[in-house]
Amino acid sequence: MDKAIVNELDHVVVRFSGDSGDGMQLTGTLFSNLSAILGNEISTFPDFPSEIRAPQGTVGGVSGFQVHLGASKIFTPGDDADVMVVMNPAALKVNAKSVKRGGVLIFDTDSFEKSDFDKAGFKTENPFEELAISETVQLIPVPLSSLTQQSLDGLGFDNKTVLRSKNMFALGLVCWLFNRPIDKAVGFLEAKFKKKQDLLTANIKVLTDGYNYGSNLQLTLSTFQVDKSTNIEKGTYTSISGNKATAWGLIAAAEKAGLQLFIGSYPITPATDIMQELSLYKNLGVKVIQAEDEIAGITTSLGASFAGCLAATNTSGPGLALKSEAIGLAVMAELPIVVIDVMRGGPSTGLPTKTEQTDLLQALYGRNGESPVVVMAASSPADCFHFAYMASKIALEFMTPVILLTDAFIGNGTSLWKLPKLAQLPLINPNYTKKDAEKSHVTSRDENTKVRYWSVPGVEGLGHRNGGLEKDYNTGAISSDALNHAKMVATREEKVNNVANILPNVEVEGDSSADLLVIGWGGTHGHLMSAVTNMNAKGDKIALAHFNYINPLPKNTEELIAKYKKVVVCELNSGQFASFLRTKVPGVEFLQYNKVQGQPFTVTELEEYFGSLLKLTL
Amino acid sequence: MDKAIVNELDHVVVRFSGDSGDGMQLTGTLFSNLSAILGNEISTFPDFPSEIRAPQGTVGGVSGFQVHLGASKIFTPGDDADVMVVMNPAALKVNAKSVKRGGVLIFDTDSFEKSDFDKAGFKTENPFEELAISETVQLIPVPLSSLTQQSLDGLGFDNKTVLRSKNMFALGLVCWLFNRPIDKAVGFLEAKFKKKQDLLTANIKVLTDGYNYGSNLQLTLSTFQVDKSTNIEKGTYTSISGNKATAWGLIAAAEKAGLQLFIGSYPITPATDIMQELSLYKNLGVKVIQAEDEIAGITTSLGASFAGCLAATNTSGPGLALKSEAIGLAVMAELPIVVIDVMRGGPSTGLPTKTEQTDLLQALYGRNGESPVVVMAASSPADCFHFAYMASKIALEFMTPVILLTDAFIGNGTSLWKLPKLAQLPLINPNYTKKDAEKSHVTSRDENTKVRYWSVPGVEGLGHRNGGLEKDYNTGAISSDALNHAKMVATREEKVNNVANILPNVEVEGDSSADLLVIGWGGTHGHLMSAVTNMNAKGDKIALAHFNYINPLPKNTEELIAKYKKVVVCELNSGQFASFLRTKVPGVEFLQYNKVQGQPFTVTELEEYFGSLLKLTL
Amino acid sequence: METTNIQYTAKDFKSDQYVRWCPGCGDHAVLNSLQKVLADLAIPPHQTAIISGIGCSSRLPYYISSYGFHTIHGRGAAVATGVKVANPSLAVWQITGDGDCLAIGGNHFIHSVRRNVDINVLLFNNQIYGLTKGQYSPTTKKGFVTKSSPFGTVERPFRPAELTFGARGTFFARFLDVDLKVAQSVMSAAAKHKGTSVIESLVNCIIFNNGAHGWLAEKENRPDRTIVLEHGKPMIFGKERNKGLVLEGMTLKVVTIGENGVTESDILIHDAHAHDSTIQLKLALMEGPEMPIAMGVIREVEDETYDAAVEAQIFDEKAKAKIKCFDDLVATCEQWEM
Amino acid sequence: METTNIQYTAKDFKSDQYVRWCPGCGDHAVLNSLQKVLADLAIPPHQTAIISGIGCSSRLPYYISSYGFHTIHGRGAAVATGVKVANPSLAVWQITGDGDCLAIGGNHFIHSVRRNVDINVLLFNNQIYGLTKGQYSPTTKKGFVTKSSPFGTVERPFRPAELTFGARGTFFARFLDVDLKVAQSVMSAAAKHKGTSVIESLVNCIIFNNGAHGWLAEKENRPDRTIVLEHGKPMIFGKERNKGLVLEGMTLKVVTIGENGVTESDILIHDAHAHDSTIQLKLALMEGPEMPIAMGVIREVEDETYDAAVEAQIFDEKAKAKIKCFDDLVATCEQWEM
Numbered sequence A, B: 001m002d003k004a005i006v007n008e009l010d011h012v013v014v015r016f017s018g019d020s021g022d023g024m025q026l027t028g029t030l031f032s033n034l035s036a037i038l039g040n041e042i043s044t045f046p047d048f049p050s051e052i053r054a055p056q057g058t059v060g061g062v063s064g065f066q067v068h069l070g071a072s073k074i075f076t077p078g079d080d081a082d083v084m085v086v087m088n089p090a091a092l093k094v095n096a097k098s099v100k101r102g103g104v105l106i107f108d109t110d111s112f113e114k115s116d117f118d119k120a121g122f123k124t125e126n127p128f129e130e131l132a133i134s135e136t137v138q139l140i141p142v143p144l145s146s147l148t149q150q151s152l153d154g155l156g157f158d159n160k161t162v163l164r165s166k167n168m169f170a171l172g173l174v175c176w177l178f179n180r181p182i183d184k185a186v187g188f189l190e191a192k193f194k195k196k197q198d199l200l201t202a203n204i205k206v207l208t209d210g211y212n213y214g215s216n217l218q219l220t221l222s223t224f225q226v227d228k229s230t231n232i233e234k235g236t237y238t239s240i241s242g243n244k245a246t247a248w249g250l251i252a253a254a255e256k257a258g259l260q261l262f263i264g265s266y267p268i269t270p271a272t273d274i275m276q277e278l279s280l281y282k283n284l285g286v287k288v289i290q291a292e293d294e295i296a297g298i299t300t301s302l303g304a305s306f307a308g309c310l311a312a313t314n315t316s317g318p319g320l321a322l323k324s325e326a327i328g329l330a331v332m333a334e335l336p337i338v339v340i341d342v343m344r345g346g347p348s349t350g351l352p353t354k355t356e357q358t359d360l361l362q363a364l365y366g367r368n369g370e371s372p373v374v375v376m377a378a379s380s381p382a383d384c385f386h387f388a389y390m391a392s393k394i395a396l397e398f399m400t401p402v403i404l405l406t407d408a409f410i411g412n413g414t415s416l417w418k419l420p421k422l423a424q425l426p427l428i429n430p431n432y433t434k435k436d437a438e439k440s441h442v443t444s445r446d447e448n449t450k451v452r453y454w455s456v457p458g459v460e461g462l463g464h465r466n467g468g469l470e471k472d473y474n475t476g477a478i479s480s481d482a483l484n485h486a487k488m489v490a491t492r493e494e495k496v497n498n499v500a501n502i503l504p505n506v507e508v509e510g511d512s513s514a515d516l517l518v519i520g521w522g523g524t525h526g527h528l529m530s531a532v533t534n535m536n537a538k539g540d541k542i543a544l545a546h547f548n549y550i551n552p553l554p555k556n557t558e559e560l561i562a563k564y565k566k567v568v569v570c571e572l573n574s575g576q577f578a579s580f581l582r583t584k585v586p587g588v589e590f591l592q593y594n595k596v597q598g599q600p601f602t603v604t605e606l607e608e609y610f611g612s613l614l615k616l617t618l
Numbered sequence C, D: 001m002e003t004t005n006i007q008y009t010a011k012d013f014k015s016d017q018y019v020r021w022c023p024g025c026g027d028h029a030v031l032n033s034l035q036k037v038l039a040d041l042a043i044p045p046h047q048t049a050i051i052s053g054i055g056c057s058s059r060l061p062y063y064i065s066s067y068g069f070h071t072i073h074g075r076g077a078a079v080a081t082g083v084k085v086a087n088p089s090l091a092v093w094q095i096t097g098d099g100d101c102l103a104i105g106g107n108h109f110i111h112s113v114r115r116n117v118d119i120n121v122l123l124f125n126n127q128i129y130g131l132t133k134g135q136y137s138p139t140t141k142k143g144f145v146t147k148s149s150p151f152g153t154v155e156r157p158f159r160p161a162e163l164t165f166g167a168r169g170t171f172f173a174r175f176l177d178v179d180l181k182v183a184q185s186v187m188s189a190a191a192k193h194k195g196t197s198v199i200e201s202l203v204n205c206i207i208f209n210n211g212a213h214g215w216l217a218e219k220e221n222r223p224d225r226t227i228v229l230e231h232g233k234p235m236i237f238g239k240e241r242n243k244g245l246v247l248e249g250m251t252l253k254v255v256t257i258g259e260n261g262v263t264e265s266d267i268l269i270h271d272a273h274a275h276d277s278t279i280q281l282k283l284a285l286m287e288g289p290e291m292p293i294a295m296g297v298i299r300e301v302e303d304e305t306y307d308a309a310v311e312a313q314i315f316d317e318k319a320k321a322k323i324k325c326f327d328d329l330v331a332t333c334e335q336w337e338m
């Protein structure tokens, strides 16, 4: 790779990593947007440091951003990096094992000094040997700091500003490496630094110099070429994070239903962004209560639901535990509410910034009494929009709490999102008590769907008393009658099961004629799909059934699964969906592939595992 | 039955029912104790009104107490009554359908006036015809009120006191009916009215007159004879309610372990009695905090556990939901705590005074993250003692939260309890950090059992930091390392599974050679056992496997179940244990028999159902 | 809340449900007073939402013909906050007990008071947990024997007024269940106050804590043992209306008009509207038998309400907004054709 | 808590864990002060339990070499209550933040204060949620722009002192992170106080709310902008120590000694021990710039502690008891042979 070769690649993974203060998130975002504009598929994942601001240069303070671009469909931010930029030895230490064999590693020589090695906890002054990568990785030393200083020399910037611009030098260099014209980046920077003209000037200058530096380096480094994706559906796109997409899905649903959106919430990693995003849209009338705790988060929302809003609450695992009792009230009062759980590593406070799928059984069963709720899960950053929308639709149309599971990985990650128009989204028709309906409708239900009529306060003639005690099937009055209770338990269950009537069938992806069926759910879709696609491409035969609707399951679930000889359920937990399937789909031996490390799957490990499964007596 | 016949019965069900103010609980308790002293097996169940004090004479205010006595083993308070005493028409209305065909119904004619019928909501002045029981039941009219008035005439009691003694007249009459000498009752009354000499006199006088009235009635009513039970294990007995037995189990365990007992609790029906019972024993050093809510109930207890107590908390379904997050902390911090859930009808506030088994899945799964806990259940009032003791032992020896499930039915009911001696109870040996152990023990665990060492504050050299974040396997320091987390998840699971090593096998009762296996768990044992026993006695063949340990399951579970052709899981919910078994015992078709009415099974309905199952192609 | 010209009577606010409190329970009187007040306020029943937690007192919504929500234990304040913020045109009442409000519901209570949400909190203080049959509550007097404190409680009770003031309450009032006149005037003032109106109603639990307020309740002694405060009026009380309150240094004292040269003009004038709560708090905390127990509206000051502030912010941003709907929002994305 | 004759130094209370707060975070200074105080108290590290909830501040237990428990968000007060009641011989500290203590933990806070459990509550008030990266907290000033209030908050903040007093607090003190001297004297007094000692520490979150207390923190202005109260001493402050506080009617005022005939003897004497909290509360609520912010021990009064009362009741009953053990208990049953 020491000649000016252009590598044409189908897809490539780039990671930027440095100190929290080094601006890696911005750098990564810009690079990913530039690539998307050029027609690539993209998927990104930020990797925040575990501490808010660890001492500069230490391992605890490393912040990273990974971008996966492709000329064809890509599903994840990628496993290991083809190109890695590290701003200091700490970043190197954290990321060394994530560079591909033969990959490119660009590092800032100005930050690779003795004191830097010490801060990062290296024992020697040759970190590359210490990490045993000096042979396997292409090292590209660049004096980023001093080049940036030179670039801005004499323009009157203080040293802090100068050094904070070095990420732009790195970005310029990487843009050159990937043949990304930087003029589009200038546009983004203009938006970002609207009010700080001098910073804008500095950033553009350094970016340009970084790009030019790349051109001059040409002789010793090949560049990459990732073509425009051709198999993408035509349209207008942006890149969106799962948390933002979730927030927008709620906004869209409220407008479609003609309701005010209300969210009662309490901050918790990694779910806070949803509430923060929503709090921006006072202009759209979104009401956000930052409540005193999670219980108040959901109970203020239940109040709003009772009062006739599209009500939601968002949280992560420990918060969902706290909301358990109130979700039970929503079940009993048959009030619509969307409960979003952005799952993180547990149990207890656990690993707050890491991803996991360990809240499924809690979502299904974590309440006293027989209290069925709808449970569903999104599978990519962008489809959080769709599933937040559908969760709202189901809650409103079926008068039921809906728990929507996302996770830290898709919540924080981004992917391409084709911009929707409200008019194209499915209709939402809540089951209101008609003004001219019989009086008994106020407290009764549609006998077909079992959905209770919604009598919203403020309307004359619809006054009624709701609550958490068991109610008489007909009159809604408190009842402790034995048979009535049995009937009500059955009715609430039937209502939730009826949701299946409006659900799409689960579709098989990959090779549907395979003997091996891989089952996944939620945020692992990208990794499973990548692994399955790769293996089918290599000539293996694997089918994938990925679930977004869990309770109730899509109607074709049992029939679909029955077709396969071998079924393996892959999850980021100890086997929760597998357990659930065992209770719902009799007679099937469900194999399990589980990972509980606070990390997403890697495509590589999945391929290896599927390979080993196929080698067994299929 | 209009001659002086003595009916010799194997067992008989008596129910006393009246207004809340009529003293039915005392009457029933006295009658049951008298019977036990005479050598009968007993099982009782109180039936409290749904309102604290509904207007006198109304249906909402009816309070009852059922006693089942037997000459051979009995397991439940019985389905329908052989003898029913009703103090007013409201009590008649509530209980009419619970008198056996041909049973005896004694009623207070003085309270069967027009105004009484109105209050009870009767439309006519012949309630027996209105209820269609005038032909099927033997009516024994007794002017209880006026006879009581006569009995106390001239003794200077005010009318209120006089009328409040009429329950003693009824008791005297029933004692005569069952040939129970009333001198023992006098002893009980003396204890009860220690400080109220005049009330004591009045009660004894009326009781005696009631008995004598019975003798005079002889010609028109047969009496009952239930013999001394012969198959009961010899020993000293008392009768105890499940809630009291639970409290005492904790007291015994604390003393055995040499620890202080601490309970943090918040009142909730039907669990409050446990806390109230414990608050009596300041003399035994029991510390009770009536906390501000359920969360504080468990978290004060966790503080006490951290500080080295045997710590417990008790609640019912909604409270268990609130404790979810803190149970997760106990899982992560690996602190011993006993969480008692006296189950009631749900979801939400549900049917607070009714019984149900609907919290099982919540107990198993109602927490974020992979957070295994020990789940177990008591099956009779008396064995609440044993299981509370064992829950404590397991919590302390395995450093884990243990959820003990009881229910309103066994919590409030009573059964015979053979008095234990502390010396005979199993040893309890917490896994303390030895004073002379290596330093690393402070934060590590026994490699065999996976049980963490307990380093109790106050001891020099054992200082350490515990908490809810994931910890390094060896050092106990905070760790977000991927593989360490996986290892810790597996370790916590393994530790809980290791509890199975000390569990007894589940034993088959009934006919173990049958083809049909009935599976039950928790508080339904009495009804299942009665039904199975009755049917085997009639020549059918049924086996019963009743579970007290649920997570982990006893080691022989799978093997045992595999032996049977047909397996039916009977529960007071929609099939929660059946679901759990499906995830744990592969390849078995579990049938289900479920009842979710807020009521226990009846032996009759079980027998019918088992009968129908046997008629199918076995 | 729009008021109308329709004349309502208490009957319009009675539901068809049988009232299930114990005969003699103090809650009955409060319910009747409330129905009367609701009728007088002339807000239509369907514009009224009554939210409660769990407890004997919390059953009240069933008995009023309006929109009612009997939620879960302790969460009434949060649910009521949600209802009011969602639809500020509803008149929102929160019905709660000393356990529901101050034990499990303590956090939501202090936060709704702090935020000054425009709800009316009717706190039934019987100093006991009624529904669960007689355990002590956070307002039970220290040393009191209950089912859960067989040797007397060891806890210092909250004084609801003090906690309300500590949470920056803008309205606090008190009345005795049996005193229908004060009850109605106080509830009516609370309904009109914009902000969280905390009304402590001293009620008798005839079953588990009979007579807790008994020494006040006796009709003949009530004038001597209580003082009904009215804004702008001198603090005079007593059967003969000859007792009054004065301030000596920092301490409130009872004096007798006509004795030791004390005249009516020496008596303090009640200023419920003073932002400085010093004297109001002293009044609220007066304890017998030396001092009369204060009834009536003790504090009533204006401040922005949370729900109004939420509305105002939305109103302002909507007025300025270029983004008017979801499609506009989507249009603001950095976007590109593919 | 037994004290010993062993001489400890701050180092004895430092754990081996790396301190992970942001460089420049105010929490560092408080940690150092606390370690110094713990050493001076001469209570051995193993007799000390440090309990916290979740937040940046709540990480503190990891940094102290004692028994520590980093529990779950908001529950520190309840856990600490359990620890203290279980083993009253331990010195128990609760470490908490404005979010942990006053948002999700509000209920446990007011109840531990009410009960007067003998714990020391060190409240790190940076007026922001640090750990979750910058949302407003219940103490954030109204109108302040944070990540979750892009248009400014619409909530009236709690004033921790006011809420503490409202919950019947027996001890309240305040200090500024950077003022090590006051920090130490205040924490030391808190440790010695029997009952719930609430210490509000004004700390700077350099990342999400830098300078919230900045106008106090500047060294040269601090003497004018704060007043350090000491029991029994006149309330004098200012660079030239010539300013003082006096009471005019019900209102505190700043006067200058030597001006308008004011002499030192006119200045109020601080009475932290007064049971009547009127003036203490006024002191605690003084706000700048007109008034100096009060530092030091503002209230410190004696009352029975909950843990002591629990012990006493057990002690009494044990002394009287005929039932001494489980077997005795069983013997009390109504029992019969079968």
Ligand SMILES: Cc1ncc(C[n+]2csc(CCOP(=O)(O)OP(=O)(O)O)c2C)c(N)n1
Binding pocket: B266, B267, B268, B269, B294, B318, B319, B322, B349, C054, C055, C056, C057, C058, C072, C073, C096, C097, C098, C099, C100, C101, C124, C126, C128, C129, C130, C131, C132, C137
């Ligand atoms: C989560 C939960 N915890 C506990 C209970 C039990 N509970 C119901 S009402 C109540 C206390 C009621 O006291 P209060 O609010 O004073 O009402 P009162 O009955 O005295 O009017 C309790 C502890 C419950 N229903 N739910």
Ligand SMILES: Cc1ncc(C[n+]2csc(CCOP(=O)(O)OP(=O)(O)O)c2C)c(N)n1
Binding pocket: A266, A267, A268, A269, A294, A318, A319, A322, A349, D054, D055, D056, D057, D058, D072, D073, D096, D097, D098, D099, D100, D101, D124, D126, D128, D129, D130, D131, D132, D137
């Ligand atoms: C049950 C639960 N809810 C929410 C969170 C998220 N959370 C962690 S700390 C915190 C607030 C911290 O604020 P504060 O107590 O003021 O501490 P600081 O970081 O400012 O020192 C929140 C909301 C959590 N960990 N657990």
Ligand code: SF4
Binding pocket: B052, B053, C020, C021, C022, C024, C025, C026, C027, C056, C057, C126, C130, C131, C204, C205, C206, C207, C208
């Ligand atoms: S128990 Fe007490 S509070 Fe409840 S209804 Fe009866 S008297 Fe009223």
Ligand code: SF4
Binding pocket: A052, A053, D020, D021, D022, D024, D025, D026, D027, D056, D057, D126, D130, D131, D204, D205, D206, D207, D208
């Ligand atoms: S985020 Fe703020 S409070 Fe947290 S460590 Fe950093 S400076 Fe301190």
Ligand SMILES: [Mg+2]
Binding pocket: C055, C097, C098, C099, C124, C125, C126, C127, C128, C129, C130, C137
């Ligand atoms: Mg009460």
Ligand SMILES: [Mg+2]
Binding pocket: D055, D097, D098, D099, D124, D125, D126, D127, D128, D129, D130, D137
């Ligand atoms: Mg803070």
